[in-house]
Amino acid sequence: MCTFGPMAKLPDFFDEMYGRGTEPRAPYEAYAKWFGGENNARLLEKSAEAEALFRLIGVTFNVYGDPDASERLIPFDLVPRIIAAQEWAKVARGIEQRVRALNAFLHDIYHRQEIVRAGRLPAEMLALNDAFLPEMIGMSPPGGIYTHIVGTDLVRTDDNEFYVLEDNARTPSGVSYMLENRETMLHMFPELFSKIRVQPVSQYPRSLRRSLSGCVPDACSGRPTLAVLTPGIHNSAYYEHAFLADQMSAELVEGHDLRVVDGRVAMRTTQGYHPIDVLYRRVDDDFLDPLTFNPDSMLGVPGIMDVYRAGGITIANAPGTGIADDKAIYSYMPDIVEFYTGEKAILNNVPTHRCSEPDALKYVLDNLAELVVKEVHGSGGYGMLVGPAASKKEISDFRKKLESNPDNYIAQPTLALSTVPILTEAGLAPRHVDLRPFVLVSPQGIEVTPGGLTRVALSEGSLVVNSSQGGGTKDTWVLEE
Amino acid sequence: MLGKTAGGLFWMFRYLERAENTARMIDAGLRISLTRSSAAESEWTSILSSTGLRAAYHATHGTIDGPQIINFLLRDPANPGSILAGIETARENARLVRTALTREVWEAVNECYMVLKTTLAHPIDDRDLPRVLQIIRQRSAYVRGASHGTMVRNDMYNFARIGTFFERADNTARILDQKYYILLPSVRFVGSPSDNVQWETILRATSSTRAYQTLHEGENDPRAIARFLLLDRRLPRSLAFCYGKISENLGYLEHEYGTRHICHELVSNICEKFKADDMNAIFEYGLHEFIGDFLRDSASLGRQIEIDYRFSE
Numbered sequence: 001m002c003t004f005g006p007m008a009k010l011p012d013f014f015d016e017m018y019g020r021g022t023e024p025r026a027p028y029e030a031y032a033k034w035f036g037g038e039n040n041a042r043l044l045e046k047s048a049e050a051e052a053l054f055r056l057i058g059v060t061f062n063v064y065g066d067p068d069a070s071e072r073l074i075p076f077d078l079v080p081r082i083i084a085a086q087e088w089a090k091v092a093r094g095i096e097q098r099v100r101a102l103n104a105f106l107h108d109i110y111h112r113q114e115i116v117r118a119g120r121l122p123a124e125m126l127a128l129n130d131a132f133l134p135e136m137i138g139m140s141p142p143g144g145i146y147t148h149i150v151g152t153d154l155v156r157t158d159d160n161e162f163y164v165l166e167d168n169a170r171t172p173s174g175v176s177y178m179l180e181n182r183e184t185m186l187h188m189f190p191e192l193f194s195k196i197r198v199q200p201v202s203q204y205p206r207s208l209r210r211s212l213s214g215c216v217p218d219a220c221s222g223r224p225t226l227a228v229l230t231p232g233i234h235n236s237a238y239y240e241h242a243f244l245a246d247q248m249s250a251e252l253v254e255g256h257d258l259r260v261v262d263g264r265v266a267m268r269t270t271q272g273y274h275p276i277d278v279l280y281r282r283v284d285d286d287f288l289d290p291l292t293f294n295p296d297s298m299l300g301v302p303g304i305m306d307v308y309r310a311g312g313i314t315i316a317n318a319p320g321t322g323i324a325d326d327k328a329i330y331s332y333m334p335d336i337v338e339f340y341t342g343e344k345a346i347l348n349n350v351p352t353h354r355c356s357e358p359d360a361l362k363y364v365l366d367n368l369a370e371l372v373v374k375e376v377h378g379s380g381g382y383g384m385l386v387g388p389a390a391s392k393k394e395i396s397d398f399r400k401k402l403e404s405n406p407d408n409y410i411a412q413p414t415l416a417l418s419t420v421p422i423l424t425e426a427g428l429a430p431r432h433v434d435l436r437p438f439v440l441v442s443p444q445g446i447e448v449t450p451g452g453l454t455r456v457a458l459s460e461g462s463l464v465v466n467s468s469q470g471g472g473t474k475d476t477w478v479l480e481e
Numbered sequence: 482m483l484g485k486t487a488g489g490l491f492w493m494f495r496y497l498e499r500a501e502n503t504a505r506m507i508d509a510g511l512r513i514s515l516t517r518s519s520a521a522e523s524e525w526t527s528i529l530s531s532t533g534l535r536a537a538y539h540a541t542h543g544t545i546d547g548p549q550i551i552n553f554l555l556r557d558p559a560n561p562g563s564i565l566a567g568i569e570t571a572r573e574n575a576r577l578v579r580t581a582l583t584r585e586v587w588e589a590v591n592e593c594y595m596v597l598k599t600t601l602a603h604p605i606d607d608r609d610l611p612r613v614l615q616i617i618r619q620r621s622a623y624v625r626g627a628s629h630g631t632m633v634r635n636d637m638y639n640f641a642r643i644g645t646f647f648e649r650a651d652n653t654a655r656i657l658d659q660k661y662y663i664l665l666p667s668v669r670f671v672g673s674p675s676d677n678v679q680w681e682t683i684l685r686a687t688s689s690t691r692a693y694q695t696l697h698e699g700e701n702d703p704r705a706i707a708r709f710l711l712l713d714r715r716l717p718r719s720l721a722f723c724y725g726k727i728s729e730n731l732g733y734l735e736h737e738y739g740t741r742h743i744c745h746e747l748v749s750n751i752c753e754k755f756k757a758d759d760m761n762a763i764f765e766y767g768l769h770e771f772i773g774d775f776l777r778d779s780a781s782l783g784r785q786i787e788i789d790y791r792f793s794e
Contacts, residue, residue, distance in 0.1 A: 056592060058579075058587065058591055233573070242579040246579065251483055252579075252580045254485075268791050269791070270483070270484050270487045270636065270640075270734075270738070270790040271738050271740070272791070
């Protein structure tokens with residue numbers, strides 16, 4: 001039995017399972033058939049089972065400023081999001097093109113700045129941007145790679161319409177959820193995977209290791225030593241840091257395990273200090289080196305930037321990549337893609353109003369109730385206004401913030417985000433989703449893991465999918481050809 | 482491996498072992514207070530001393546009171562040395578060294594924590610106490626079993642084992658330190674009812690009642706009990722057994738790393754004292770002095786291991 005009543009309430013959105021009608025779309029046919037033979041009560045039991053499993057494994061994230069919920073589970077919905085092979089092929093090509101452009105852009109802005117000379121990007125976009133690190137000027141990272149790991153946030157609005165919301169080029173998180181979600185689904189519904197051929201994702205940790213090992217510094221001799229730098233067990237993504245270190249057989253280190261010894265960054269082992277070749281850091285630029293950046297940082301390694309510049313270590317992602325996922329730079333992405341690849345961007349950019357420009361600001365202020373307004377440097381869904389969902393008071397409060405500091409904001413139209421059904425007590429119900437595919441970049445090439453992390457807004461009508469704001473996740477299936 | 486990871490494993494297993502031992506001591510105390518209420522007060526006092534928590538208890542609580550002490554040892558938020566706090570710290574260390582643990586070990590310690598956090602969320606009623614103590618022993622045994630069955634026998638495993646045996650020997654020694662006088666060759670009539678109960682407490686607190694009875698054909702003899710807990714290598718809680726293991730584990734590290742440290746000298750000095758296997762000599766030297774020396778030597782060894790293997794900066 002399939003109850004899909006709520007569909008009637010949301011006719012304006014494209015549902016990835018049912019499109020705009022009542023019959024399942026092609027990629028969902030086999031799943032819908034299986035689902036039709038299932039009993040809702042059994043699935044709800046399975047759902048509780050999945051939650052207990054996540055709790056036991058410890059797949060949790062920490063919420064800042066909430067001691068009672070210091071280790072929270074991200075709700076997991078067991079209805080997969082399914083993407084056909086040919087749909088995915090186009091998305092993957094688009095992501096690859098974009099990531100290629102991002103790396104070329106980063107190399108350019110830290111060297112000759114051709115894009116500025118060509119008049120395609122205003123010089124002040126770099127000069128006045130905190131994410132632009134003067135320390136990186138003239139520096140070429142090992143292997144020529146700036147963004148080893150990228151998480152490109154996408155949303156879908158129709159059959160063939162995908163938009164890039166953000167290029168997370170600093171330290172994108174969530175890949176452990178992608179992997180654990182798949183493991184959980186394999187554990188709970190083995191029969192589904194024998195009926196439906198899904199492209200695997202489990203190779204990700206090995207690919208990550210290979211990808212990072214492809215960018216060793218000059219000082220490396222022999223088999224490279226890899227380490228994951230975490231801010232520590234109280235960080236919101238600690239589980240993921242430990243998971244990735246474990247899965248790719250790297251050491252999980254904190255700043256106080258490291259020091260500079262003989263021109264190398266070395267970790268304190270039971271047998272003395274041992275040099276690290278590639279450091280996958282999950283610590284922001286600002287905290288990386290108290291001698292170069294924030295002097296109060298306890299999370300980094302004093303002197304690591306000098307070692308880096310001298311070819312003693314690879315830092316992934318490279319310092320200063322944040323400039324590429326800056327929300328103000330984002331609005332120039334179609335130009336950036338074209339400038340460096342000579343091709344039109346395959347994936348759409350969301351039209352973006354830069355509030356630093358007087359005309360744009362006026363338009364945004366006049367249309368606040370229709371727009372999504374974001375902080376240029378914000379993340380995690382904090383400090384943003386979703387116009388259509390906001391109260392009058394929230395809008396007028398936000399207007400004051402915006403007027404007092406317009407440079408800090410960009411605004412975008414509210415997109416008609418696609419929905420995917422979730423399992424509820426009353427059967428299936430559509431909820432808005434986004435998608436974060438994970439991309440690995442090495443001198444050998446760009447690898448896009450099929451699928452990625454689907455985040456889902458669990459309350460009806462909500463567009464906010466961030467886990468820090470009560471969003472959940474789903475397993476994402478890209479079907480075999 | 483990282484020095485921090487070695488330290489995390491060492492302490493994770495120490496805290497687990499300690500929680501389990503505290504549960505045994507509560508069990509022994511409970512038995513005494515049920516069977517001989519007149520001896521209860523001094524028994525609880527000695528249990529508090531054995532766990533090293535006597536001062537902490539008196540700082541927050543006035544009188545010696547069985548149920549209050551049980552609550553203090555199990556779960557009192559005012560007691561940083563409670564079983565619940567110990568399990569929390571063990572799990573915190575497990576999270577820190579997550580990459581060094583197998584999935585089975587992590588899940589066993591995580592589940593131990595989840596079960597006890599729920600079980601010990603409220604004061605435990607007398608009727609439930611035996612069941613709760615059993616849960617604690619059982620959960621701790623699961624972690625040990627998972628480690629035994631799934632961990633690769635490398636340096637990580639050896640640091641985990643050193644933590645276990647170090648804590649266990651320390652606990653046995655502390656119990657003896659409190660009770661040494663009843664094990665001295667007595668001028669009184671051996672086997673008075675009072676002594677019998679005291680001996681039984683020692684054996685219960687070290688979970689060795691059955692083992693002792695089997696190996697000694699039911700004969701309660703203080704000398705034999707002392708010998709059993711100090712020197713008998715068949716008993717997994719005796720000092721000689723634990724130090725035999727620690728010596729093997731440190732020996733593994735010496736061989737594997739190719740470096741002999743000061744801690745290797747210290748452990749071989751301690752083992753030397755058990756080598757003669759001579760209880761008479763120990764009584765001659767003084768049982769209390771012998772145990773006192775051991776506790777000091779063991780504390781030095783613990784500090785030296787941390788330095789030699791760079792647990793911290």
